[in-house]
Amino acid sequence: MLATALATVLAAPPPGVPGVPVDVAAVAGPACFVGAGVVAWRSRPRNRMGPLLVAAGLAWVPHQVQLPLPQEVAALVSAPWPAVMAHLAVAFPTGRLCGTWARVVTGAAYACAAVMGARRLAGAEAGAAIGTAGTYAMVAIGLAIIALQVGRLRGSSVTRRRALVPVVGAAVVATAVFIALKPPLIAGVSAPLLSLGVQLALAAMPLAYLAVLLRRRMDKGGVAGLVVRLTGEPPPAALQAALAEALHDPGLRVGYWVGESGRYVDADGRPVAPAPGQVLSRIDRDGPLAVLVHDPVLLEDPELIEAVCAAAGLALANERLMAELRARLRQLGDSRAQVLRAAEAERRRLERDLHDGVQQRLLSIPLTLSLAEAALESGPDRARPLIAEARSVALAVLEEVRALAQGIHPPILTERGLLAAVRELAAVVPVPVTIAAEGLDGAPPLERLPAEIETAAYYVVAEGLANLAKHAGAGSAEVGLVLSGGRLLVTVGDDGQGGADPAAGTGLRGLAARVEAAGGTFRVDSPAGGGTRIEAVLPCE
Numbered sequence: 001m002l003a004t005a006l007a008t009v010l011a012a013p014p015p016g017v018p019g020v021p022v023d024v025a026a027v028a029g030p031a032c033f034v035g036a037g038v039v040a041w042r043s044r045p046r047n048r049m050g051p052l053l054v055a056a057g058l059a060w061v062p063h064q065v066q067l068p069l070p071q072e073v074a075a076l077v078s079a080p081w082p083a084v085m086a087h088l089a090v091a092f093p094t095g096r097l098c099g100t101w102a103r104v105v106t107g108a109a110y111a112c113a114a115v116m117g118a119r120r121l122a123g124a125e126a127g128a129a130i131g132t133a134g135t136y137a138m139v140a141i142g143l144a145i146i147a148l149q150v151g152r153l154r155g156s157s158v159t160r161r162r163a164l165v166p167v168v169g170a171a172v173v174a175t176a177v178f179i180a181l182k183p184p185l186i187a188g189v190s191a192p193l194l195s196l197g198v199q200l201a202l203a204a205m206p207l208a209y210l211a212v213l214l215r216r217r218m219d220k221g222g223v224a225g226l227v228v229r230l231t232g233e234p235p236p237a238a239l240q241a242a243l244a245e246a247l248h249d250p251g252l253r254v255g256y257w258v259g260e261s262g263r264y265v266d267a268d269g270r271p272v273a274p275a276p277g278q279v280l281s282r283i284d285r286d287g288p289l290a291v292l293v294h295d296p297v298l299l300e301d302p303e304l305i306e307a308v309c310a311a312a313g314l315a316l317a318n319e320r321l322m323a324e325l326r327a328r329l330r331q332l333g334d335s336r337a338q339v340l341r342a343a344e345a346e347r348r349r350l351e352r353d354l355h356d357g358v359q360q361r362l363l364s365i366p367l368t369l370s371l372a373e374a375a376l377e378s379g380p381d382r383a384r385p386l387i388a389e390a391r392s393v394a395l396a397v398l399e400e401v402r403a404l405a406q407g408i409h410p411p412i413l414t415e416r417g418l419l420a421a422v423r424e425l426a427a428v429v430p431v432p433v434t435i436a437a438e439g440l441d442g443a444p445p446l447e448r449l450p451a452e453i454e455t456a457a458y459y460v461v462a463e464g465l466a467n468l469a470k471h472a473g474a475g476s477a478e479v480g481l482v483l484s485g486g487r488l489l490v491t492v493g494d495d496g497q498g499g500a501d502p503a504a505g506t507g508l509r510g511l512a513a514r515v516e517a518a519g520g521t522f523r524v525d526s527p528a529g530g531g532t533r534i535e536a537v538l539p540c541e
Contacts (some may be wrong), residue, residue, distance in 0.1 A: 006488070009488070011303065014167060015516075024516075029060060030057040032203050032206055033056045033202075033205075036052065036206030036207070040053060041054065044213070047095055048091070052091060052095050059080050059085075060084075060085075062077045062078040063081045077117075079114065079116070079117025082112035082113055082116075086106060086145060089205065090102050090105055090148060092149075092209070094205070094246060094300065105141060105148060108141055108144075142350060143536075219225065239267075239315055239316070240253065243292070243312060247308055249298060251275075253272060254267070254272075254292060255290060255292075255293060256316070256324065257320060257324075258327045260521070261327065261331070267326070269323060270330070279299065280292070280293055281299075283304055283531035285315075288306075290316045290319075299361040301374045335517040336517050340516045362397060413455065418481065422458065425465055429468065433476070434478045434479070436480045436481070438482045439483030449483075452517060456514050457481070459511060459514060463488065463508065464477075464479075465477065465492065467500065468492075468532075474495050474531070475496075477495075478490055478493045478494075480492075480493075486541060489537055490537075491536075494532055495531045496531055498526045498530045498531050498532050499529075520536055520537050523536075
């Protein structure tokens with residue numbers, strides 16, 4: 001039916017041409033719209049273009065067919081069709097009026113059509129004046145429609161422009177021809193030729209929309225070629241390029257789910273976020289798999305996205321594993337770099353402490369002993385206070401050096417192991433500390449853990465207890481050390497005020513970097529008023 005209607009509207013002369021039935025030529029144009037609307041409505045029921053095309057075709061019928069009605073009533077019935085056509089041209093291709101100007105222009109078209117339909121009720125002279133003014137108003141509305149559609153094309157992305165060009169081009173051409181054929185812009189052209197020009201111009205809109213539907217159907221049919229391209233193990237760039245080509249979006253990016261960090265990363269392990277003017281489409285396969293960052297216009301064809309994602313599902317799953325590995329390597333590299341920076345900062349701090357404290361005191365010892373040596377000539381009584389002062393300074397320097405060394409690496413950790421070092425830390429905390437150890441204190445004793453693991457675990461406990469003493473306002477604390485399955489779980493919890501923010505201070509951030517550099521994971525749970533719990537999981541194999 002649709003093919004017959006299209007052939008008729010393109011090949012048949014307009015009404016009034018000899019040898020052609022008037023009713024066939026008259027209904028060919030409306031039938032073209034109605035047929036295209038039915039096809040569009042069935043293909044995309046959520047899109048408003050189908051109902052709008054059908055409405056445009058039905059509104060055109062009273063203008064094409066001489067209805068057995070009084071002239072005033074016939075004028076009112078046939079008046080809406082230019083406004084419906086304007087609505088159709090503005091709303092292409094989604095069927096929605098997007099933006100204030102689109103609504104203003106469409107509203108003006110309907111208002112103009114209503115006035116034009118009622119002009120016969122105003123009398124012959126007034127009706128003629130209204131008709132002339134209405135004609136120029138419709139021309140102005142047509143020019144506004146052309147400006148709107150051209151502006152949409154200029155401001156659209158490459159992907160949206162690909163979808164808009166056929167239908168917007170058809171709407172612009174139809175509107176331009178409609179304007180050009182409006183009297184009094186032309187003179188001496190017969191009515192049949194005018195009717196033919198209008199029908200041909202208007203028929204371009206449903207034809208263009210059907211062409212877009214056909215192209216989208218062909219795009220879905222081309223998904224089979226994507227499966228062939230993605231056989232084997234395509235490199236990440238090839239996978240993203242293939243998806244971008246299949247979806248006709250050159251700006252498309254692919255992000256892969258990394259469960260450990262709870263975010264999407266690209267093929268190089270960098271976090272993925274939509275740029276302005278882009279949206280996200282998640283791909284799930286028994287949980288999050290990947291995400292497509294793409295142009296919003298693709299959301300108008302979700303079936304195409306689903307078909308492409310289904311065809312590329314295996315390749316996406318394989319690449320997700322590689323992206324997760326790259327993300328871990330990048331995170332490990334960042335953690336190690338942060339540890340190196342922290343170590344350098346600590347070295348400089350120690351250098352300042354030694355220079356400003358220990359070095360100055362050490363310099364004072366030889367000077368004091370020289371004074372004592374000179375005082376011996378006058379008698380030992382004058383030298384004794386100076387020697388005592390030198391001894392006192394030396395002991396103070398010794399204590400200061402021990403304190404600095406304690407901050408670098410506690411001797412008890414090297415000599416007696418992690419559990420003994422943790423017990424010593426707990427002994428100096430001003431609140432009761434309960435230590436629960438599993439797998440670290442038994443008979444016969446287990447082998448010592450790797451030095452870097454013991455050191456990382458020690459500093460987790462030390463930082464947790466130090467924060468407790470300084471900030472938490474806690475009444476008690478618990479330390480847990482559980483060695484199981486080749487992993488060491490270290491926990492420090494208290495019943496204090498909570499509210500600790502790992503991002504606010506350098507202590508917890510440096511601690512997280514130290515744990516991650518050792519291949520572990522670090523987490524802080526500190527709700528306001530609910531205490532604080534620090535948890536680190538360290539690999540021991």
